[in-house]
Every structure is written in structure tokens, then in C-alpha cells.
Amino acid sequence: MNVVIFGANSEIAWECAKIYAMKGCNLFLVSRNADKLEVVANDLAARGAGEIKKVAQDLADIAKHRQLLDDIDKSVGEIDLAFVAYGTLSDQQRCESDAAETVNELNTNFISAAHLLTLLGNAFEKQKRGSIAIISSVAGDRGRASNYVYGSAKAALSAFSQGLRNRLSKAGVAVLTIKPGFVDTAMTAHLPKNALFASPSSIAPAICQAIEKRKDILYTPWFWRYIMLIIKVIPEKIFKRLSL
């Protein structure tokens, strides 16, 4: 099985990659930082992954996407699973005071992902099989004052992946939208922790299972489906007064 991971240094992606490594899958890892990628690739090799290839590349740079996908096509051929896991947690206050930063965040978390997914979607449509898994976020389910730049990028990504799923289902390609709740990673290290925080290792098995079962949308941990259900039904009149 050929697994390509975009954003392989992300902790959630790594926890999933460990599961694929233990199964002996071939892994193609893409991430921005070459040193970290080396550390991650070493780990996955030690755990028994098949062939591992890695490319250090900033995925926010959309000009290089086509070349990257051509390289992947040449080196691994057909992809069984493309896992899109890269992104940044925006600094909301900085985005508010600096409009350019807002655009940057939207570029990284949505525009570049949409670009990559368009190219990937076309390739998968042609091969008529396989799965695409996309890490979105519960933050995309409703805009909140504390986090709406990141949230709006993820909302767009959720809608994009939903449409892509609709389109590719005719070609027999599964598209999974993953909506993690609070996850305790380097990205959220600065946030106050509460009982809702889950560890990356605890959500990875559910993600891999959802991919295997060709599910459509996964809230993880599972209870976020219900939290977001409640958050979504609060009337806007009331919601706008809340500090969430």
C-alpha cells in the first residue's frame, strides 16, 4: 500500500503514519522542515515501514505542487492513500491587526490545500480508486471571535472536501474529512489545557479506521460531533454575545 503524507511532521499525521508503518506500507513523506522529516522518517523506518521516500518542501508554495505530484507519480506510481495534514494554527490577534497575516493564514490552510487537492483529485479520478483524507477542524463548523481566521479557512476546506467527495464518489474514490477537536500537540502547546484535550495517539486509530471504512466525515474524539451539534444550533442572536 502506497501512502503519501502531506505535512508528515504534524503529530496527528505521524501517529497515523506509525500505524501504516507497522503494516509495512510504503510511505512518501512531504513536510517543510528537512531535519524534522529526517527524525520522523527514521522513526517510521524503525517501526517497519516499507520503502520510505521524503521531500522537504513548503506546501504553502503552490507553484511547486505540480512538480511534486509528478515526482510522486514517478517514484511510487498509484497512490492508495493521500493524507493532507499540513496547516498552521493562526494567531487570531495578529491576524486582526495585520490583514496580510490573515491572507497568509488563509493561503496556507485553505488556498494551497485547495490547489493541492485539485491536482490530487484529478489524479485519483483517473486512477478510479484510493482514498484522500483531509485534516480539517471542528473550528470550521462555526465562526468564533477567538479563532475565526483559522476557523474560516477550515470551514472552506471542509466544504471543499465535501464537494470533492461528491465529485469523486462517482469514480470510486473515498474522501474523508477529519474534524479533530482539541488535540494536545506542539501546535496547541500554548493553550490552556482542559479535559477536552485528546492526545494525537488516542485519535489516530479512529482516523485510520475511518479511512479503511471509507467514511465521509469523522469527528474525533467522537464526542465532538455532539458538542458541535449543540454549538451549531445556538441562534446567532445569542451566539454573537457569547465568548467562545
Place this chain on the structure above:
Amino acid sequence: MSKVFSRDYASWGRYPKAAPKSVLRVNWRHEFVDQQDASANLLPYGMGRSYGDSCLNNDGGLLDARPLKRFINFDPDKGVLRCEAGLPLSEILDFIVPRGWFLPVVPGTKFVTVGGAIANDIHGKNHHKAGTFGCHVTQLELSRSDGTRQVCSRTENQPLFKATVGGLGLTGLILWAEIQLIPISGSQICMESVKFGALDVFFDLADESDESFDYTVAWIDSLQRGEGFGRGLFMRGNHAKSSQKKAKNTASAGMSVPFDFPSFSLNSLTVRAFNALYYAKQHERKVKKEVHYNPFFFPLDGVRNWNRIYGSKGFLQYQCVIPRDKAKEGIAEILKAATQSRQGSFLSVIKLFGSIESPGLLSFPREGATLALDFPFKGKATLDLLNAFDAIVRQADGAVYPAKDARMSAADFKQYFPEWRQFMKYKDPNYNSNFWRRVVGNMEAKAK
């Protein structure tokens, strides 16, 4: 590396309570770890399974090493594993057991990190055959506050290696370690449980069993007075030669204690009842069976957060070792003091340590009998009782285990660990802990 916002950084016994001033999350082993932070007073933190205050640092910062949990290399033929220091033993076992390997030494819980296992130079039920965890560490890398990184082993930077094994995390941050594993032919343990009616019989059983069994330990009923004083269950086992049958992996079931029990729930009556029931559970004198390694090595891991049964005030564990020639009398005296105090110890464990020496300067295990008792914290009465134990241990030239301690005196520490002066040469000057401030702190300030 990133700053961490509030989180629970307690010790397992939850006594004493202490919160660090700051926490740095160490995310990558190749990145520079700035250890010249404002407080200049750091301590690595793993799973927080040290019982007392050796993993606390309320005057300074903690280096949360848990993100360092990657494998670096695994040689499936030679059984050599190199991994980052924040990796929990549980994850190593999940990976190596199906591949025919086992950790050379495991403690009573698998939820400790490799770095913690080295820093406390942990021991297991096979101490008489294998020595401590540190005996099987072939090399490790330290990140020190002066900005250097040093690979240490028995041949390279040997003095620093010896200081780091059992060095309570005070010689620098362990980034990774390499461990020699032992081969096994399955996940099963062939075990026997033998009832014994008196303390003397324990010593006979231990002597008889330590030859032919790799793993031995006994549970002892610390509440039984008069007839049956020192009675208990002696457990001994070996890795099964081949697993014909698959025993149930019972200890991995995810039970959890979701909240603190009220402090009255563990009293001398309930503890006495538990101990009596535990002893009576086994009718036959000897039971032989094949079990999965989890319930054999880690019976308490089946209940997450079991420390909460002691309530929010926490508990103290007292683990000492008494040299072999004075062991029978010393252990008997401590048990007598414990039973007389009526402060029941819920789980009391006794084992004979062997003569294999650890490379660690401050390593706790030494030849003799080791006894571990635990007590809910009830203020002065509890502390007085443990002070009474100290007098017995001192007299018998024994030692108390720092990883379980929250109250030993500076003078006692120095008697138990005479190499502490030698250790000071290799201790990182920017590292400290609540434990170290208590047992050496003032001396260190004077020396400067």
C-alpha cells in the same frame, strides 16, 4: 521547543503539592534546548510516576520530555533498540513483544518513560538475575545547560554516564538511549503463586526460588499481627518457552478511577479487609498458571489513576532496602512498627535484591531485602511513622528509594548515598528538584 500553558505536573503520590513556574515542551531531539531560561533551574519531567518530590520543581521550570517518543533504530536480529527518552515503556513493549523481544528490566508500571527509567535506575522482579535498568543501557545522549550534547556509555564519558544512571534527572536532559533487549518466545509468563504463613518462610522461598526463576516478588499482609505475622503470597515466574495457549491480557482493560475517593474510604478496616481477602483468595498453597505479561508485571496498570483511591491529600510510599545480613530483623521491625501504628498499608511488597551492581552512582538497589509500603497522607502521624522506619533503616545500614520519597532527611540521604559528593561533580548546575533542594540544596549553595 515551545512554552506550555498550565497542565497537571504532579507526582504520583500527589504529596507534596507543587507547581512549576514554567514548563518547556521539548518537541525535537535535534533542536537546541535553551536551558538558560530565566529561572536557570530546570528538571526533566516524563510521566510523573515518581511518587514523591524527585519529579517536582516548584522553584523552577520543567522540561516536558513526553513529545520525545520516537524510535531511532531497531535491530530485530540483535535486539538493540535506540529511541527517544520520552518514549513510554508501554509503547516499547507493544512493539517489541510481537517481534520476540522484551525489556531487560521492567518496573511495576509500564507507564514510565525510558528517561525516567534511567534517571531513577529502576529495578524489577528480576533484579536478582538482571540488575537494574541502567545495567542494560548501552549508551545515551545528554543535553546540558552549557549548550553541549554528550553521548555517554560505559566507555565514552563514563563518569557522566555513571552519574546519569540513577541521577534523578539532574545531570541534564536525556535525549535518547540505546537498550539491549532480551529474547522471548512469546508474551506469556509461566508463574507460580505460593502462600506463605510467616516472614521467615518468605526468605526461604526467595532463596529457593531466585535460582530457577527470573522473576520473583511477594505481596505481604502488613496488618496481620500475632499468628501469621508476615504472611503473604510469593509470586515467581519465567518467560514461557513457547506460548501454546494465549492467556487473556486482562491488565490492559481500560478501567479508570475518575475522581478522588473521599479520604475515609481507605481506613484500617477496609485495608484490613482487602488484605485478608487477598490472602484468602488463594485456597491452595501453590497455584501454577500461564498468564500474559501484563497482569504479571503490571497488575495495577489495569486501573488508570489508581492513586486517586487515596483521596486528594495523596499518599506516601516508603521503599527501603536492608542489607542481607540484617534483613530478617530489619524487615520484621518495620512491619511490626507498621502494624502497631494501625496505619494500614494497602499494598505491601517485598523482594530480595541480588548482588549485580549498577553503574549508577546514586543507584538505590543493593544486595538485601527491599520492602515497599504505602500510606495515605494523614499529616504528622504518617510522617512520624516513616521517621520511625528511618531509624531502623539507618541502624541496619540500609537505604531509602529517592524515586518514592518525599521526606527523607538530608543526613539520611547522605548516609544512604555516600557517592553524592562524587555525583555533584557531574550534576548540571542549572538543574534542581524539590527532592534535591531538601537533601543537598544548602550544601550546594555553601560549596559555591
